[in-house]
Amino acid sequence: MRAFIDQFIEFLELERGLSPHTRAAYRTDLIEFERFLAGRRITSPAGIGRAEIVAFLMEGRDAGLLSTTIARRLAAIRSWFRYLHAEGLLAADVAETMDAPRVWRVLPDALTQREVDRLLAAPDMDRPHGVRDRALLELLYATGLRVSEAAGLTLDRVRLEDRMLRCLGKGGRERVVPFGETAAAWLRRYLEEERPRLARRSSSPALFLSARGGPLNRRTIWARVRRYAARAGLAKRVHPHTLRHTFATHLLANGAPLRVIQEMLGHADIATTQIYTHVDAGRLKQVHERFHPRA
DSSP states (O other): OHHHHHHHHHHIIIIIOOOHHHHHHHHHHHHHHHHHHHTTTOOSGGGOOHHHHHHHHHHHHHTTOOHHHHHHHHHHHHHHHHHHHHTTSOSOOTTTTOOOOGGGOOOOOOOOHHHHHHHHTOSOTTSTTHHHHHHHHHHHHHHOOOHHHHHTOBGGGEETTTTEEEEEOGGGOEEEEEOOHHHHHHHHHIIIIIHHHHGGGOOOOBSSBOTTSSBOOHHHHHHHHHHHHHHTTOOSOOOHHHHHHHHHHHHHHTTOOHHHHHHHHTOSSHHHHGGGGGGHHHHHHHHHHHHOTTO
């Protein structure tokens, strides 16, 4: 099974020209699928049916995986089966007509304003990297950046005086995102107090630096957010993307136009942004009750 996976990943690189990030994600998904199948004593692609694919995806859903992760797993499996069938390694492509069920497109889990306040206050300013982590959390909530975008920020892409930043999103698309005075104040404090100490060991242009002076990577940012969520006593499953969801949810709830939110999030298609419209139902009800004569 592993040999078939490795051949497919090589095909994605040499024939399809997919990015290292996408190839790594697909390989991880397929290896997880391989382990799942091993538990069912299936050791060859020929022994895989639609039932096994569905069971694997459902297991991920029950484990609390994001709907986007489940959809990516299905995309990886479908691409793999398409490749195996085209190469004559499978007689039939059982995944060809499979689509992610609508029920898996769950609403993003956003934090309440009180939960956001608790999370942002979780870093201890008296401990190493407390100021950096507070600035990082404030910026994630203020801009809705993806974790990869935050990790990729460099000093020249942030303008504190204008409270604007430029980031590179998916597909290498650049966008400009504003942020508020609170995030700017914490960034200014980090740049004045802590970053110069971290930068003694390197000359990295990265905005957020690690203890060794290199760029703060995505894995570390993920771990930091999870740690502070636990310290804040939040019962929800919180990760960097939760702050992105919360950013969009709070903007829409307070009346921001969907098109503006789409631009700030860097969504190529507004249909992706429309998953946040669920939060508007409560506000619409309030407006109806206030203004309709028979409400």
